[in-house]
Amino acid sequence: MPEHLVVEREVTLLDLLDRILDKGVIISGDITISVANVDLIYLGLRLLLTSVDNLEAIRTGIPALPATPGQA
Amino acid sequence: MLYLYAIINRPTAPLPPNTGLGGQPVQCSAWGEVAAIYSHHEGPAPRPEAAHLWRHEEVVERLLDGRGVLPVRFGALLPDEAALLALLGERHDRFVAGLARVAGRVEVSVRALWSAEAPLPVSRPAEAENGRAYLARRMAEAQAREARLREARQRAGALHAALNELAAAHTHQVLPHECILLSAAYLIPREAIDPFRATVGALGAANPDLRLLCTGPWPAYHFVEGE
Numbered sequence: 085m086p087e088h089l090v091v092e093r094e095v096t097l098l099d100l101l102d103r104i105l106d107k108g109v110i111i112s113g114d115i116t117i118s119v120a121n122v123d124l125i126y127l128g129l130r131l132l133l134t135s136v137d138n139l140e141a142i143r144t145g146i147p148a149l150p151a152t153p154g155q156a
Numbered sequence: 157m158l159y160l161y162a163i164i165n166r167p168t169a170p171l172p173p174n175t176g177l178g179g180q181p182v183q184c185s186a187w188g189e190v191a192a193i194y195s196h197h198e199g200p201a202p203r204p205e206a207a208h209l210w211r212h213e214e215v216v217e218r219l220l221d222g223r224g225v226l227p228v229r230f231g232a233l234l235p236d237e238a239a240l241l242a243l244l245g246e247r248h249d250r251f252v253a254g255l256a257r258v259a260g261r262v263e264v265s266v267r268a269l270w271s272a273e274a275p276l277p278v279s280r281p282a283e284a285e286n287g288r289a290y291l292a293r294r295m296a297e298a299q300a301r302e303a304r305l306r307e308a309r310q311r312a313g314a315l316h317a318a319l320n321e322l323a324a325a326h327t328h329q330v331l332p333h334e335c336i337l338l339s340a341a342y343l344i345p346r347e348a349i350d351p352f353r354a355t356v357g358a359l360g361a362a363n364p365d366l367r368l369l370c371t372g373p374w375p376a377y378h379f380v381e382g383e
Binding site (some may be wrong): 106107108128 | 204226372
């Protein structure tokens with residue numbers, strides 16, 4: 085799958101999570117899913133970029149670089 | 157139990173058939189001018205798995221066809237129809253006002269990211285650096301960093317101003333993270349989707365060092381205010 089489609093799909097999923105779990109009408113008795121005040125794109129960006137790196141690695145046969153700690 | 161998807165205006169015609177979580181048929185119960193969209197649910201509360209989230213989203217999106225929809229947050233369960241009608245009665249006027257606000261409108265999400273790594277200035281110490289040189293280097297780093305953040309804020313502000321022209325409402329954060337210049341949601345008229353996308357495209361072309369990610373149209377999740 086082309087890289088831009090992977091990114092698009094992942095971003096759409098992150099945007100869905102950001103909305104459906106954290107926004108919308110609240111009915112008392114909702115399941116509490118603790119994502120409040122967390123920007124999921126912020127969390128997901130690392131996963132997203134990592135997954136694109138992995139994709140690149142699969143294509144070229146070179147292992148992806150390990151994630152740099154403390155940057156996300 | 158009843159699992160809730162959305163609040164809509166009392167429909168004037170039967171809704172097209174729709175399948176909810178667990179393959180249950182989607183149903184509608186009205187009170188006054190508003191109605192709740194739900195399906196029957198047995199067993200423990202649904203888990204936030206991708207398939208369940210997308211099913212919830214699809215049920216809500218299929219309602220969007222021209223009408224106002226207040227999407228309900230994932231995971232809302234009510235014991236029975238009596239509790240559902242009590243909820244609609246209790247929050248009736250707030251639901252009516254919320255529906256008027258989102259009618260004919262959709263939400264669009266925009267994120268502006270740096271195309272490459274965020275260009276943070278990092279300097280390398282010279283060999284045998286003395287204390288004075290160290291402090292000077294650290295100060296130059298801090299100043300360069302401040303200048304970059306100032307520029308980023310200014311650019312994010314300009315992007316937002318251009319995007320907001322078509323919007324009836326917005327929520328936005330400038331520089332929520334060093335990698336993200338702008339994270340925003342805009343409530344736009346349904347017929348403005350194409351012009352909005354064209355604006356995003358033009359901004360992307362004018363800012364080749366940025367990556368503009370636009371998703372939507374979404375139900376107006378960000379524009380449900382305390383309903």
